[in-house]
Amino acid sequence: MKFAHNDTFPYPFVDEIFHDEDGVGYALRMAQANALSFHQLATFLASPGHCYLPYCSAPALGFMFGGTPEFIARALVRRHFEAGITVADFAEHRFSRPKHVRQSRPQICPFCLLERGHARASWSVTMMCCCTEHKVCLIDQCACGRSISWRRRSLLVCECGRSLGDTTPVHLATKGALAICSQIEYLLGPAHFRLHSSLDSDLAIFDDVSVDTFLRVVWALGHSPCQSRRGTQHILHAIPTPSEAMLTADEAYNRIKHLLSRRNVASLHRWTHQLISIHEEAVTLPDQRLLSSILARITPRPPVARRIDRNGPVQSSLFEE
Ligand SMILES: [Zn+2]
Ligand SMILES: [Zn+2]
Known part of the structure; x- marks a missing residue:
């Protein structure tokens, strides 16, 4: 196995990535355990200014920190062109609009982060705006006013030194948003499903x-x-x-x-x-x-769209009559 930089060697503290953990969150958690900064990690694996770790860094992260590269890879966003548009693959799902995955602008539930000690992959889905467990709106800003970044001191500590675990979410989750977020967790699959x-x-x-x-x-x-x-x-x-x-x-x-x-x-x-x-x-x-x-x-007369399934069930059958 060959890596771009010889700082990618096996580190002393190793761990597997959690089944619902974000790939960059895993990297930050393991960097912290091994006294590395995110800046050092980004320098080794991408460039000094990177705010996110690229999909191709999964083998190196596995080599350094002991996680299974395939599991790490599926928890990292992979953007690529397909049929003329940029799509993102993440957590074994395809996202056809870039805005639906936050990637370099993480949002967190401080309560979950304190209790679990890892960042959940589902938080990288833009519309996953609430924690269905703690019933609060997620946060993407520290109390100091900075946007929460992966380039922070550690999973729980902002660049300003404040613990993100002490940042109380301002907004309680609304009923509708909670229902939408529960459905997103369900559709993301077993790792997130409750x-x-x-x-x-x-x-x-x-x-x-x-x-x-x-x-x-x-x-x-x-x-x-x-x-x-x-x-x-x-x-x-x-x-x-x-x-x-x-x-x-x-x-x-x-x-x-x-x-x-x-x-x-x-x-x-x-x-x-x-x-x-x-x-x-x-x-x-x-x-x-x-x-x-x-x-x-x-619509009173539904327009005929290009790919209506001719063999499928009668329209409206998905609704209970
Ligand atoms: Zn939570
Ligand atoms: Zn701060």
């Missing part, structure tokens, strides 16, 4: 869809369709703060409830254009079926 609570049973129609399609539907329904026409594109493409994402998730949850209630569903007609786009790019059959069902419900 039993569905009765709170989010309304989202069961999304149980078979890809996490990518779910996030795109939440993102679309959480914003007003007018925002894309009023020169506010930057809002739609920038990475939101956890509290902004919580508002989006809450809006989306209320609109999904509205959709399920069947009352005045035509008012959701404004989102048809966005939902057709998601439908056209949907890859899996369950994703296509769900989008067809939603479109059939909100």
